Amino acid sequence: MKQDVDYDIFNHDFIWNPFPMFEAVRESESPIVHSDKWGGSWMPTRYEDIVALAQEHDVFTSREISVVPPPPGQLEGPYGGVKAPPITSDPPDHHWHRRAILPVFSPQSAATYETAMREFCNVLIDGFIDAGRADAAADYAQRIPVNVIARILGVPVEMSETFTEWVRGVLEIGLTNPEVRRENRMKIIEFFVGQINERKANPRENDLITDLLRLEVDGQPAPLEYVIGACNLMLVAGIDTTWSAIGSSLWHLAGHADHRKQLREKPDLWPTAVEEFLRAYAPVTMARIVDRDIEFQGCPMKAGDRVLMTFPAANRDPRQFDRPDEVVLDRQNNRHVAFGAGIHRCAGSNLARLELKVALQTWMERIPEFTLVDPTAVTWAGGQVRGPRQCLVSF
């Protein structure tokens, strides 16, 4: 049965609080709904369905992964083939696309950034702690992942604000404004073309971009499109997502004195608490493109249809999680899919988990008590990545 509800993923109320809508659909007779808005898409809401979709990568392909179709003309021109491998890749290329970037995200490699991360968080807090108030999203959360990613990519950390602007242009503002999206995509590509040319002239040691340029595939250097695309992915996927998770977690803590107290008194709660914030406030919704006509859970999906990978809805499914709408800091069994599942599960999850832990712990050590200045003044972004964008707190 095809159930059209014409949901709008950019609707203000949905972005501010999508969970009532997810629940209503999930508990209805048609837990997968369809909308014609924004190029048309299917939205599954049950955990089992979303995991199954993620695991069936031969039917639900990653040839496009944005929740709205690309702007007209994006696939044309000299950089039309630049995507974001491996997240936009299907097998067999997916495997070498993923293999090439994975080592920089191993737990051991991620851990080498921990000290610098903690220092940077402290520098940010030094900047506002005496004022007694700060924007936990814009002055703190937003600034941390971009600083880490710039170090990993070996690009100037002084450009962090510019990178953030580009990424928001592609992933946030640009999703409802094709011109902004196209413009910022080109800025990112042109920036990395410049970085690549610079590395070709002056190769560096222990440098990701140099290593990607040295990568050989079947005896040939990896295509330039791949190298630009992989850099593009790290910038785009590594910034907005983790920043949104940090922001949502701080927003939650600002409104829950009991949870602040628990984390202060029982620091051994941190590992499960981080997973629980990821579950409850999973920032990312991806998309898949249906490869061939298929009936999935009674829904007649056509080749080329877009299916939203509604991980935030999966993570609140009562069939999978006891008390799904409650944040339970010591939740023991937590098979959340904030990082997805299947072959495309997040390559940077070790780094993201570390960033989230360090950012939240450092904040709680320095600012153990804080509250929202005005809960109604908090603003959210959503669509592809959901998280607070303005979140003023006082302490």
Next chain:
Amino acid sequence: MCAIAAPEVFGSDDIGNATILVGGELPADLEAKARRAEGNCPERAIEIVE
């Protein structure tokens, strides 16, 4: 996730799929960690057999 919850038991291959580092019988001191990995795997890929 499993490689973080129980690094003595699970590793990962070159494309990030889990591998098992301890063959056969699970040492008793690692059971709690392995159980945590089992209960937190979104792929349902881990089953500890008594």
